[in-house]
Amino acid sequence: xxxxxxxxxxxxxxxxxxxxxxxxxxxxxxxxxxxxxxxxxxxxxxxxxxxxxxxxxxxxxxxxxxxxxxxxxxxxxxxxxxxxxxxxxxxxxxxxxxxxxxxxxxxxxxxxxxxxxxxxxxxxxxxxxxxxxxxxxxxxxxxxxxxxxxxxxxxxxxxxxxxxxxxxxxxxxx
Numbered sequence: 001x002x003x004x005x006x007x008x009x010x011x012x013x014x015x016x017x018x019x020x021x022x023x024x025x026x027x028x029x030x031x032x033x034x035x036x037x038x039x040x041x042x043x044x045x046x047x048x049x050x051x052x053x054x055x056x057x058x059x060x061x062x063x064x065x066x067x068x069x070x071x072x073x074x075x076x077x078x079x080x081x082x083x084x085x086x087x088x089x090x091x092x093x094x095x096x097x098x099x100x101x102x103x104x105x106x107x108x109x110x111x112x113x114x115x116x117x118x119x120x121x122x123x124x125x126x127x128x129x130x131x132x133x134x135x136x137x138x139x140x141x142x143x144x145x146x147x148x149x150x151x152x153x154x155x156x157x158x159x160x161x162x163x164x165x166x167x168x169x170x171x172x173x174x
Contacts, residue, residue: 004029006069007058008101013065013168014048014141015103017094019072019079019113026075030055031068036148038157039109045154046161048168065168069097071113079112087116098135104171106138107164110145125160127167141167 004021016031016039024034032039033055044052049064058068071090072082094117098106108114114123118134128140141164144150144157 004031004070004073004075006067006097007031007062008067008069008097009062010101011065012062012067012101012103013171014105014107014164015067015069015098015101016107016109017113017117018068018070018109019116020070020082020090021073021075023075023077025055028055031058032146034148037146038148038150038154039146042146042154042158042161045158047165048161067101067103069094071117091117091119095135098138102135103138105141105164105168106135107141107143109143110147111142112145114140114142126163 004025008015018031021031022034022037025031027033040053040055043049048066049061053061061068071094072086073090074082074086076082108117111123114128115121118140120131123142125142125144128142131140133140143160143164144152146157150157
């Protein structure tokens, strides 16, 4: 199994944060590589990317100002296979990464990812403006999981990611 390396750099607009890589991503060595995962289609349909990217091009999104990481690095069949200890360690590692790289926005790909990181019981879709961010200066955005198992209609998911795109575009116009 290949490691799925983080794609992080200083000055990023968005860092997308998942639970952990799927087994397929672990085999491929790229983020969101499972063909049943809708991540790349969602980014394109929401306007966050100018074209449909493939998982093998995940590192190319650094040029667009987007990075990737996970709360837990170990690939598993599902998030239910992540241990409490892995979450505890991952939470601290993720906080350290966000403090070091200081992206404008940390986009949590799934409410569960955000609640595990923030230790908050619940979250709404979108920016978590009413709450203090876990890392000062990094805006937190909660988006639906892109897993093919999610039962939310695709147009609704894309609409939430479109709000993220609109915010990024507004800030780049300033």
